Amino acid sequence: MQDCIFCKLVQGKIPCQKVYEDERVVAVRDINPQAPVHLLVLPRSHLENLLALDEAPDLGGHCLTVLGRLARQAGVAEAGFRVVVNTGAEGGQSVNHLHFHLLGGRAMGWPPG
Ligand code: 5GP
Ligand code: ZN
Numbered sequence: 001m002q003d004c005i006f007c008k009l010v011q012g013k014i015p016c017q018k019v020y021e022d023e024r025v026v027a028v029r030d031i032n033p034q035a036p037v038h039l040l041v042l043p044r045s046h047l048e049n050l051l052a053l054d055e056a057p058d059l060g061g062h063c064l065t066v067l068g069r070l071a072r073q074a075g076v077a078e079a080g081f082r083v084v085v086n087t088g089a090e091g092g093q094s095v096n097h098l099h100f101h102l103l104g105g106r107a108m109g110w111p112p113g
Contacts, residue, residue, distance in 0.1 A: 001046040006097035010044050019073075024059060025066055027102075036105025037074045037081070041066055047098040049087045067102050076104030084112075
C-alpha cells in the first residue's frame with residue numbers, strides 16, 4: 001500500500017521509535033501519546049482493520065500475546081492497562097492499517113469518548 005503511513009513506518013521509510021519487532025509485527029511509540037505509556041502494535045502486512053483478521057486468523061492472537069509482553073516490559077502489567085482497536089469511521093480509526101493501542105501509566109476512564 002503505497003500511501004499507507006504505517007506500511008511506510010514498517011518499511012523504515014519514515015522514522016519511528018521502535019520498541020519491539022518480529023517476523024509478523026512491529027511495535028512503536030505513538031507519535032501523539034494519550035497516556036504515559038502509549039504503544040502501537042501493527043502487523044507488517046497491510047490489513048485495513050480488525051475485520052481483515054479473517055484473512056490471517058493467527059495474527060490477532062499473536063498481536064495480543066505481544067501486547068501482554070509489552071505491558072510487562074513497560075511496567076504497567078500489575079497496575080493495569082488498556083488495549084484499544086479503533087475500527088472504522090464511528091470507531092474512531094484514523095489510520096487504515098490494523099493497529100492495537102496499548103495505553104497505560106494512568107487510570108483510564110469509562111465510558112471512552
Ligand atoms: P487510530 O486513530 O487510527 O486508532 O490511531 C492512529 C494512531 O496513530 C494515533 O494515535 C496517532 O497518534 C498515531 N500515528 C499517526 N501517525 C503516526 C506516525 O507517523 N508515527 C507514529 N508512531 N504514530 C502515528
Ligand atoms: Zn499499511
